[in-house]
Amino acid sequence: MPIMIQNSLTRKKEEFVPVEPGRVGIYVCGPTVYGHSHVGHAKSYVTFDVIVKWFRASAFDVLYVQNITDVGHLTDDADEGDDKIEKAARSGRVHPLEYVDTYMRSYFSDMEALGIAHPNFYVRATQHIIEQIEQIKRILAAGHAYEVNGNVYFDVSSWPEYGCLSGRRAEELIEGARVDVRSEKKDPRDFALWKSAEGTGHIMRWPSPWGEGYPGWHIECSAMATKYLGGTFDIHGGGMENKFPHHECEIAQARSAGDGDFARYWIHNNMIQVDGQKMGKSLGNAILIKDVLQDYRAQALRLFLLQTHYSRPSNYTKEGMAAAEAGVDRMTQTLARLEEASTSTDGHAAANEALFRAASEADARAKAAMDDDFNTPVALSVLFELVTASNRALAEGALGEAAGAAADVLRRHAGDVLGVLGGENGEGADDGLTERLADFLLDLRSRLRDQKQWDLSDYIRDQLAEMGIEIHDSPDGSTWTRIRESS
RNA sequence: GGUGGCGUGGCCGAACGGUGAGGCAACGGAUUGCAAAUCCGUGUAACCCGGUUCGACUCCGGGCGCCACCUCCA
Numbered sequence: 379m380p381i382m383i384q385n386s387l388t389r390k391k392e393e394f395v396p397v398e399p400g401r402v403g404i405y406v407c408g409p410t411v412y413g414h415s416h417v418g419h420a421k422s423y424v425t426f427d428v429i430v431k432w433f434r435a436s437a438f439d440v441l442y443v444q445n446i447t448d449v450g451h452l453t454d455d456a457d458e459g460d461d462k463i464e465k466a467a468r469s470g471r472v473h474p475l476e477y478v479d480t481y482m483r484s485y486f487s488d489m490e491a492l493g494i495a496h497p498n499f500y501v502r503a504t505q506h507i508i509e510q511i512e513q514i515k516r517i518l519a520a521g522h523a524y525e526v527n528g529n530v531y532f533d534v535s536s537w538p539e540y541g542c543l544s545g546r547r548a549e550e551l552i553e554g555a556r557v558d559v560r561s562e563k564k565d566p567r568d569f570a571l572w573k574s575a576e577g578t579g580h581i582m583r584w585p586s587p588w589g590e591g592y593p594g595w596h597i598e599c600s601a602m603a604t605k606y607l608g609g610t611f612d613i614h615g616g617g618m619e620n621k622f623p624h625h626e627c628e629i630a631q632a633r634s635a636g637d638g639d640f641a642r643y644w645i646h647n648n649m650i651q652v653d654g655q656k657m658g659k660s661l662g663n664a665i666l667i668k669d670v671l672q673d674y675r676a677q678a679l680r681l682f683l684l685q686t687h688y689s690r691p692s693n694y695t696k697e698g699m700a701a702a703e704a705g706v707d708r709m710t711q712t713l714a715r716l717e718e719a720s721t722s723t724d725g726h727a728a729a730n731e732a733l734f735r736a737a738s739e740a741d742a743r744a745k746a747a748m749d750d751d752f753n754t755p756v757a758l759s760v761l762f763e764l765v766t767a768s769n770r771a772l773a774e775g776a777l778g779e780a781a782g783a784a785a786d787v788l789r790r791h792a793g794d795v796l797g798v799l800g801g802e803n804g805e806g807a808d809d810g811l812t813e814r815l816a817d818f819l820l821d822l823r824s825r826l827r828d829q830k831q832w833d834l835s836d837y838i839r840d841q842l843a844e845m846g847i848e849i850h851d852s853p854d855g856s857t858w859t860r861i862r863e864s865s
Numbered sequence: 866g867g868u869g870g871c872g873u874g875g876c877c878g879a880a881c882g883g884u885g886a887g888g889c890a891a892c893g894g895a896u897u898g899c900a901a902a903u904c905c906g907u908g909u910a911a912c913c914c915g916g917u918u919c920g921a922c923u924c925c926g927g928g929c930g931c932c933a934c935c936u937c938c939a
Binding site for chain 2: 389406407408409410413415416417418419420421422423425462544545546595616617618619620621622623647648649650651654656657658664681682685686687689690691692693695697698700701702703704705707708711712715753755756758759760761762763766769770772773774827830832835836839843848849850851852853859
């Protein structure tokens with residue numbers, strides 16, 4: 379069955395047909411590293427993490443490239459503002475690249491904590507100045523850009539298809555653009571490809587045919603994506619707030635340079651709101667990933683995000699995160715039960731058969747959901763139905779291969795692709811002392827219970843619960859599981 | 866003002882022109898020393914007004930509300 383993608387470029391859901399059979403080249407806009415990452419970044423990068431993992435699970439050979447913007451992103455519109463990173467670095471009195479390094483490491487550590495697979499590689503704007511200059515030269519040679527005082531601007535009027543991605547027409551763009559009477563641009567829609575640093579204190583600067591300067595924000599992505607994925611490649615992803623102007627400009631640059639058609643499929647993730655309000659750095663209500671992970675497991679944040687389709691906004695609330703925590707627990711515990719049951723053999727025949735059937739149906743339905751524009755909310759609903767069916771079958775005595783089959787479906791979909799399982803017993807290596815102590819306390823409690831010393835046995839249960847260890851009593855004896863890795 | 870999107874139970878959130886997924890919470894029962902977990906069962910939903918249709922949450926039109934982009938942000 380083919381994978382269908384809602385293509386922002388055509389505004390249609392289309393069958394995914396790769397440029398090269400069996401391979402996927404995907405470029406995703408990474409962060410401008412001038413602050414810690416927030417849950418908006420999490421939504422975007424979890425989205426593309428799942429998409430990439432699904433392609434890989436579907437036997438595609440994926441080349442996933444993501445950029446790190448470390449120069450050229452301006453604080454203001456109309457190409458008149460400061461470089462974001464230089465401005466921030468000035469206030470901290472450090473070299474811009476030191477500033478970049480700090481937040482890049484912060485970003486990597488957040489991504490790792492969220493279980494996001496490393497792209498095949500990251501690319502940085504400052505490491506591709508030559509490629510950017512070369513692409514600008516090609517655009518100039520094709521007659522779609524012009525130089526003024528060491529600045530190079532893209533000539534929008536010379537490129538009729540400008541607006542093809544965002545659906546904007548020329549008149550609207552002119553009307554919407556900020557009027558700047560003293561501008562050296564021929565047209566207010568024109569945007570900078572290269573900015574002159576002559577006579578400024580700009581630290582990050584490179585020699586170019588137009589004098590010393592630095593690249594505009596948009597050119598890095600078109601130059602790097604075409605370098606590593608080719609002039610025509612499969613997928614370009616990013617947050618929808620970048621659809622215009624950033625992605626629109628990328629298309630214009632790559633195509634006008636004659637490099638190819640650029641990305642054939644565009645995927646845009648929607649935004650995060652907080653308690654129904656827009657979240658943004660500029661509004662000061664951004665919720666940092668590091669802060670979220672103080673209170674909740676990474677798996678819970680992933681579940682929370684993936685229960686909404688990537689194309690729709692997510693509303694971040696404490697209630698939503700608490701619900702996700704509980705959901706992760708439920709699914710994780712059922713998987714543990716299935717794995718334990720799978721080591722036994724036989725079991726109740728009818729229960730085994732029912733479980734086998736539930737597992738294979740869930741597998742097929744989850745696959746169909748993921749193939750349909752990566753519909754993670756539906757895939758998750760299918761997997762939760764399998765959880766209920768599994769618990770029922772286990773209660774009726776299912777064991778062995780049937781339990782193994784159900785566990786396998788959960789591990790592959792919920793674990794490997796969606797990444798919402800975890801925090802269960804056994805995670806986190808220590809010297810085994812915790813295990814031995816917990817086993818000892820459980821044994822002690824069992825003896826107390828045999829003597830009907832309920833006060834003391836409940837005390838042990840409560841204390842262990844506070845440490846994140848949950849006790850389960852059953853007729854066969856008691857077991858414990860670790861609910862949280864820490865806290 | 867322009868463009869795109871959205872309005873579903875207590876909260877979150879899907880699909881579908883014809884029985885309205887799933888998660889969390891709530892209630893009753895089983896189980897338990899009491900719990901927890903689990904199982905069984907229950908309840909409550911489609912912003913408003915028109916239209917198309919045998920039939921609309923689903924399609925069309927109008928209204929109201931919200932969000933995003935148009936200006937830096939995933």
